[in-house]
Amino acid sequence: MIPEQNSRKLIQALEYLRDHGLTIDQLCDLHHNPKRAERFGAAISYRNSPPQEYQEPNITYHQRLLFVAAEHWRTEAGFDALVSQARAKFPDVVF
Secondary structure: OOHHHOHHHHHHHHHHHHHOOOOHHHHHHHOOOOOOOOOHHHHHHHHHOOOOOOOOOHHHHHHHHHHHHHHHHHHOOOHHHHHHHHHHHOOOOOO
8 A cells, every 4th residue: 555545654644743843834735725724633533534545636635744744754854844845746736
């Protein structure tokens, strides 16, 4: 299973980001719809629901979450820089 389809890894990433100070604004910036009022609790609950195969644009959002969590753990870089890097590395998918 690819990481962006693995609910357990996504929940771990969300919990890590929440516990290490990623702000709600930064979480919203990672989301495929930055105007949406994304919250950690709702994001975790959604991924705790029965297993599903995620589609775009969720896959891009998941890639960004996993990237920011991994890079923060690895480098302790600031979240503002990591969010910008994640949006550049995983741009929005246009249908």
